[in-house]
Amino acid sequence: MVKIKTSLQKYLYHKKAQQVPALLTYLPALYPDKELAEKWFKLLLKTEVDAVEIGIPSRNPARDGEIISQAHSQVWQEGYQPQDYLEYISALSEKYGEEKIIAMGYWEELQERKDSYLPGLLKRGLNNLLFPDLKDPSTIKALQDEGFQVIPFVAGETLSARDYLASFSQPPFIYCTSYQGKTGNSDKLDKDHLVKIRERTADYFPTEIPRLVGFGIDSGEKAAELMDLGFDGIIVGSALLQALERSEAKAQAFIRDLQNGLERS
Numbered sequence: 238m239v240k241i242k243t244s245l246q247k248y249l250y251h252k253k254a255q256q257v258p259a260l261l262t263y264l265p266a267l268y269p270d271k272e273l274a275e276k277w278f279k280l281l282l283k284t285e286v287d288a289v290e291i292g293i294p295s296r297n298p299a300r301d302g303e304i305i306s307q308a309h310s311q312v313w314q315e316g317y318q319p320q321d322y323l324e325y326i327s328a329l330s331e332k333y334g335e336e337k338i339i340a341m342g343y344w345e346e347l348q349e350r351k352d353s354y355l356p357g358l359l360k361r362g363l364n365n366l367l368f369p370d371l372k373d374p375s376t377i378k379a380l381q382d383e384g385f386q387v388i389p390f391v392a393g394e395t396l397s398a399r400d401y402l403a404s405f406s407q408p409p410f411i412y413c414t415s416y417q418g419k420t421g422n423s424d425k426l427d428k429d430h431l432v433k434i435r436e437r438t439a440d441y442f443p444t445e446i447p448r449l450v451g452f453g454i455d456s457g458e459k460a461a462e463l464m465d466l467g468f469d470g471i472i473v474g475s476a477l478l479q480a481l482e483r484s485e486a487k488a489q490a491f492i493r494d495l496q497n498g499l500e501r502s
Contacts, residue, residue: 238501261339263473291325291339291341367387389442435461449471451474457501
């Protein structure tokens with residue numbers, strides 16, 4: 238039996254045990270501005286999204302798909318400073334609870350800073366981390382020893398990385414990509430790739446840990462397909478950001494469609 242460590246972990250493990258699919262989302266921090274970014278975050282919680290990944294603005298947005306890349310670039314063009322992220326995410330935590338927040342970014346960029354804000358996150362109880370480019374097992378273990386919950390990011394290149402997969406200690410969930418490539422591709426799901434991920438994660442992680450799928454999920458139909466493939470929920474970013482940019486009503490309708498798809502499973 239897996240020992241429960243954190244609030245988000247406990248919540249998501251319970252949902253999986255009850256066979257209730259999870260819906261997580263992604264928002265770029267401070268986009269399009271601080272006030273509207275917080276308003277969007279609050280809207281997502283109101284629509285019963287389980288947790289939100291808050292993206293650290295990247296100087297190298299080419300790592301992401303076009304929609305998220307453009308958002309990151311705009312935040313930097315508006316005068317963003319790295320310390321702004323800690324202040325913003327801390328304010329969200331105080332108002333809405335740290336268990337609803339996942340800090341997400343690129344480890345390589347974080348290491349370029351001399352004044353890492355990781356200690357500040359931990360001090361505020363924000364211990365859920367997702368760094369897709371963090372592959373070093375010793376660094377992952379060191380972060381976990383400090384009290385962070387590091388979330389595995391399982392894509393094509395990590396399927397065969399035994400040391401990487403074995404380095405995680407009871408994460409809140411496993412991030413499984415629906416295809417190989419950048420975010421925001423809305424083509425059909427790569428079912429062969431997903432079956433490989435499901436089988437590989439079963440070799441390294443207890444069944445109690447939720448397997449959530451992200452990348453290219455833009456409809457309730459795809460959400461239902463993923464549940465039929467044996468996954469435990471979804472993570473939505475680019476398509477949600479597009480809906481929010483159109484209107485809050487469009488975003489709410491989009492989330493309802495996703496929720497209906499999850500419930501059809």
